[in-house]
Amino acid sequence: xxxxxxxxxxxxxKKSSERNGYRxxxxxxxxxxxxxxxxxxxxxxxxxxxxEPKNENIIFGIHPVREALESGSKIEKxxxxxxxxxxxxxxxxxxxxDFGADSETLLSIADYADARGIPVQNVPTEKLDRLTHRxxxxxxxxxxxxxDYVELTNLIECLKGNDKPALLIVMDNVTDVxxxxxxxxxxxxxxxxxxxxxxxxxxxxxGEAIRSSSGALTxxxxxxxxxxxxxxxxxxxxxxxxxxATEKSQTLIYESSLTGPIAIIMGSEDRGxxxxxxxxxxxxxxxxxxxxxxxxxxxxxxxxxxxxxxxQRFEEM
Numbered sequence: 001x002x003x004x005x006x007x008x009x010x011x012x013x014k015k016s017s018e019r020n021g022y023r024x025x026x027x028x029x030x031x032x033x034x035x036x037x038x039x040x041x042x043x044x045x046x047x048x049x050x051x052e053p054k055n056e057n058i059i060f061g062i063h064p065v066r067e068a069l070e071s072g073s074k075i076e077k078x079x080x081x082x083x084x085x086x087x088x089x090x091x092x093x094x095x096x097x098d099f100g101a102d103s104e105t106l107l108s109i110a111d112y113a114d115a116r117g118i119p120v121q122n123v124p125t126e127k128l129d130r131l132t133h134r135x136x137x138x139x140x141x142x143x144x145x146x147x148d149y150v151e152l153t154n155l156i157e158c159l160k161g162n163d164k165p166a167l168l169i170v171m172d173n174v175t176d177v178x179x180x181x182x183x184x185x186x187x188x189x190x191x192x193x194x195x196x197x198x199x200x201x202x203x204x205x206x207g208e209a210i211r212s213s214s215g216a217l218t219x220x221x222x223x224x225x226x227x228x229x230x231x232x233x234x235x236x237x238x239x240x241x242x243x244x245a246t247e248k249s250q251t252l253i254y255e256s257s258l259t260g261p262i263a264i265i266m267g268s269e270d271r272g273x274x275x276x277x278x279x280x281x282x283x284x285x286x287x288x289x290x291x292x293x294x295x296x297x298x299x300x301x302x303x304x305x306x307x308x309x310x311x312q313r314f315e316e317m
Contacts, residue, residue: 057144057206060128060137062105069112074145076204078113079131080106081139082122106139117199117226147205150221152231155194156238158221159261162193166240166261167309170196172228172277173268174298177203181212182299183266188216190306195220196263198228232280235263241282244273245305247295249284256285258309259316266302269295 057076059068068075110120128137159166169187174180180203187195202224203209210217225231232242240261245253265281267273278284287296287304296304 057146058131058141059144060132060135060141062109062138062140065109065140065142066105068142068144069109069116069118074148075113075116075118076143076145076206077119077121078109078143079121079123079128079141080110081125081128081137109140117224119200143204143206145205146207146210147217147222149224150194152196152223152225152234155221155223156234159193159238159240165259165313166263167192167306168194168196168235168240168263169302169306170228170232170242170263170265171202172198172265172273173201173271174266175201175203175268176298177206177209178212179203179269179297179299180205181209181214181217183302184209184213184220184222185216186299186303186306188213188220190303190310192220192306194223196223196225196228196231199224199226229276229280232263232265232277236280236282242280243283243285243305244278244281245287245301246273246278246284247286248278249286251283251285252288253285253305253308256283257312259312262309264302264305264309266298266305269298 059065059073065078113120125139128139128141131137131141167190169183169192171180171183174183174197180197184195197203205217205222205224223231236242240263242265243256243258243262244265244267246267265273265277267277273281285305287301289295295301
């Protein structure tokens with residue numbers, strides 16, 4: 001994702017990132033009832049700011065953030081100040097925003113971060129003050145990734161040298177940090193080869209995620225991709241089947257082979273796997289639900305999917 005000098009913003013020339021409800025037999029799903037019952041679920045109605053980066057995981061100030069970008073540091077996300085009356089497009093001079101003398105500089109940082117696939121979010125000054133404990137942040141805070149991400153192409157090359165079929169886990173819009181960590185823990189325990197996530201609309205890989213994963217996120221390759229859809233097509237072109245965990249399927253996980261190279265796709269709890277991703281999938285499988293609760297938690301569902309694949313592979317040994 002490096003850019004040539006002539007493609008860089010001027011500023012940088014100067015100085016050198018389906019709901020996993022699973023059907024049971026003959027069971028209908030009541031969306032309204034489900035929504036009411038889950039009104040106060042773990043990823044809603046909370047104000048603990050647990051997804052915010054800890055102080056030791058941030059860089060703030062125009063020049064420190066600029067230097068981190070130029071040096072190729074692993075940056076998870078960048079927060080840039082905006083006024084409370086505007087939420088215009090990030091890279092259109094952010095109309096209505098008063099950055100003062102640093103306006104052009106902040107916009108150049110945003111442009112360069114976008115070119116590197118790093119998510120940029122415009123936030124109120126109050127959030128930046130809270131993150132930096134009211135230090136002189138100059139309107140920009142960068143969150144440093146606590147892990148080194150792996151390029152998808154490099155992961156695929158490593159998989160080609162393995163003597164066992166690939167087993168990957170893909171997270172489509174899984175935004176809850178604890179669920180993210182728990183899925184990573186299950187994936188590492190199941191011997192999965194890697195995790196693929198979108199740079200946008202995904203849980204942050206922060207200290208809380210690493211704690212929730214019991215350190216698994218530091219042991220398993222994690223790919224953060226700009227376009228999940230394109231990345232999934234790349235997997236398919238390299239012989240890896242896409243397996244969706246979805247209640248919309250009439251085929252149970254026990255009725256399909258998971259012994260070949262596969263990428264198991266898990267969607268968010270509220271929306272599930274996105275339509276465009278679901279259309280790409282080679283297999284759509286459901287976990288049977290025999291009780292009265294409508295669905296499994298996404299991390300529990302991921303563990304079931306992973307270990308069914310493990311079980312089938314053991315049987316073939």
